[in-house]
Structure formats: C-alpha cells, structure tokens
Amino acid sequence: GENVEQHPSTLSVQEGDSAVIKCTYSDSASNYFPWYKQELGKRPQLIIDIRSNVGEKKDQRIAVTLNKTAKHFSLHITETQPEDSAVYFCAASRYNQGGKLIFGQGTELSVKP
C-alpha cells in the first residue's frame, strides 16, 4: 500500500527566511498530493495541492513542486512569518483508491521573530 515519508520532523527558521519540507511516496500511481496545516489545538486545513500532471504550483508565499520520477514532492514557504508556525502534513492518493488519502508524519515548523 501507499507509504508517505516526510522530513524533517521539526524545522526552525528565522522570520523572513524560507522553509522547505520534503515528502516521498511509494505508490508510483499516486496522482494527487495535498498539503495541510494544523495550528495548535485545531483541525488540519488544506493550504495547497498539486496533481500529477503538474510540476509546480504557487499560491502567494507557498509553492509545491512534484518530481514524479523520483516520487517526491516538496512544500516551499518564502518570507516566513510567525503565523506560519504550525504542523504541516503532506499526503498522497491515487484515483482508483479514491477515498484513501495517506498522510506523512508531519513537520513542526517554528518561525522565530
């Protein structure tokens, strides 16, 4: 079955720096890759997603890149702000297992003012 590995488990950056979180997946047929942000004590919320027919997607300060050959995808956050501090999760899914969205272990991002 699908397995998603996420690194690093913790990441600390200075405000204004960039942050990069990386995930690898095992199922080469996976074709949907969302990223979720979970603030302390709250539920996860979608921040960006990418489909397998796209190599990169941007939304203001966040971007996701996908390398299908290497089976990995990354989240990039530029100009980090203290409110970016949270736990970030990557996930992967393939269409013929429609409801099965498998998550990585999470990355705790801390942005220091």
Next chain:
Amino acid sequence: NAGVTQTPKFQVLKTGQSMTLQCAQDMNHEYMSWYRQDPGMGLRLIHYSVGAGITDQGEVPNGYNVSRSTTEDFPLRLLSAAPSQTSVYFCASRPGFFDEQFFGPGTRLTVL
C-alpha cells in the same frame, strides 16, 4: 452549513468498553474518512468511504468498525477499547477525489 461535526468532543473509557464516535456532514460529500492522530505519527487512516453503502479499510483498521448507511453519517465503532486506542480522532469529508478535504473538530479519547 455546519460542515463536519463530531460528537463527543471528549470521552474517557475503561478497557474493554465499547462506544461509537459520531460524525456527520451536511455538504453532500461522497468521500468520508476517519483518522487517528498520535504524537509523532501524523494522521493515520482508519477507515474510509466513497459513498453510502461503501466502506474500506485504511492503514490501521484493527479494533474499529464503520458503516455508511447515509451520505451524511459515518460513525466509528470501537469494539473493545484498549489503552493503545487513546488518541485524537478526526472525521473528514470531501466532495470528490481532487477536492479539498474538510476535517471535523476532533474527539479526544482516553482509554484507561
């Protein structure tokens, strides 16, 4: 819309007790899922459903049952609670495969 709702918010059980965690959504979403969240282990998929009458196992299904008799409801049953099932449980739903998944507020379960 209320979105995805879960009851109860907190629950304490004794080992061996059974109970049902309730999940409902009013967005007419076909896909629904149950996850458990433990420190350092991310969100692990317990069971999922792609529509009424259809359920399937996720990564960690042992000790849990689900049913999906209606589009709106997706209850999770703990058959005989064990301390290893102490966790935060999230229900989630989404309209279709490439759509955003919405999470409920979670249920914090402690098994003594």
